[in-house]
Amino acid sequence: MGAEYFNVEKILYVIIxxxxxxxxxxxxxxxxxxxxxxxxxxxxxxxxxxxxxxQVIVTEVILYQINYHYFPVCFLNITPVCIVLRVLSRIAVNCSVWFTVTFTFDRFVAICCQKLKTKYCTGKTAAMVLATTGVLFCLKNSPLYFTYGPRAIIDNVPWFCYPKPSYFTDPGWVAFDWLDIALTPFLPFAVILLLNALTVRHILVASRVRKRLRGQSKEENRSDPEMESRRRSVVLLFTLSGSFILLWLTNVAEFIYYQVTGIGTEGNKAEIIFAYVGYLLRNFSCCTNTFIYAATQSKFREQVISAVKYVFASVLRFITHH
Incomplete structure (x- = not known):
């Protein structure tokens, strides 16, 4: 069962x-x-x-997973290179998750906090928030470089990178590991669910008030541009955050199961596969957002269609002239 799964996983990571x-x-x-x-x-x-x-697709999927499955021994497995890739992968995953959180918070402010909206929901603020988040996670993950060591030394060349034993026993590193787990993905899960719940509550209240006011002014049959704009924003927000939660759920459930039961995955094929499926779905979540944009945003879809038509027209012109 395990061998069959890993044969399928090899193909799935290439597809991702x-x-x-x-x-x-x-x-x-x-x-x-x-x-x-x-x-x-x-x-x-x-x-x-x-x-x-x-960045997650490049560092985690291509340079780590595909390399692991198809090129088990290459220069990427030399310990210093391997460690750098592990750190870059962790930074990319953290940023991918927390950029979703910052976007969710931005939409919460835009929908629910009208007084703060004009100051916070600006391009300058977005750039500052994204840059700050990226820098903080670069700094936060830098110590990881010192937690790995080589698995083997062959002809004076260190190969592969595995956590040092002290990483699991030293109180400082144990605390660091728990901080990392709390930051990705438990705190993002809680923040996204809370913000979405508050957003839904605000929308329901605002919709009832707006319908009542429009009813009093006898404008029931007229379209409401503000509500339509808000609806599109909410659909985009909920589909993005919902996709993130669903695709990370298996990974989170596996960790909770491990912490509650104290049972590791060593020797248990079902638990090993469950853990690897969680990582697979987590990485697949980095492929879905573009499809969500195309499904929920008509203008984005039009731009994609135009781009595809332009590419095909260019290729056709190249073929016909040669």
């Missing part, structure tokens, strides 16, 4: 890489042009999320 790299690159290019009808701050958060997802 083949999908994840182009779709995130397309999202970055199209969103950066600013022609999708989104505000500047929303656009910057979505570009930041796509860039972080692309």
């Amino acid at each position: 890489a083949v999908i994840g790299v182009p779709v995130n690159f397309v999202a970055i290019v199209i969103l950066s042009r600013g022609k999708c009808g989104l505000s500047t701050c929303t656009t910057r958060y979505l570009v930041g999320m796509a860039a972080a997802d692309l």
Whole structure:
């Protein structure tokens, strides 16, 4: 059962890489042009999320998972290189998760905090929040470089990187590990669920008040541009955050199970596969946002169609002239 799963996993990680790299690159290019009808701050958060997802695909999926499955011994497994890739992968995953949190908070402010909206929901603030978040996670993960050591030394060359035994016993490193787990993904889960619940509550209250006021002014049959704009914003917010929670849920459940039962995955094939499926789904979450944009944002979809038509037309012109 285990061997069959890992044979399938090898193929799935290649599929994730083949999908994840182009779709995130397309999202970055199209969103950066600013022609999708989104505000500047929303656009910057979505570009930041796509860039972080692309980094996860490169560092975690291509350079680690695919390398592990298809090239078990290559220069990427030399200990110093391996350690740098592990640190970069952790930074990318942290940024991918927390950029989703910052976007959720931005939409919460835009929908529920009208007085704060004009000051906070700006392109400048979005750029500052994303840059600060990225720098903080670079600093937070830097100590990880010193937690790994080589698994073997062959001809004076250290190979592979595994956590040192002190990482699991030293109180400082144990605390660091718990902080890392709390920051990704438990605190993001709690924050996203709380913000979405508050957003839903605000929308329900505001909708009832707005319908009552419009009813009193006898405008029931007229369209409501503000509510339509808010609806599109809410659909984008809930689909992005909902996708994140669903695809991370298996990974979180596996960790909770391990902590509650105290049972590791050593020797238990079902638990090993469950843990690896959690990581697989977590990495797959870095492929979904572009499809969500296309499904929920008509102008983004139009830009994608235009880009595809342009590429096909260019290829056709090249073929016909040669």
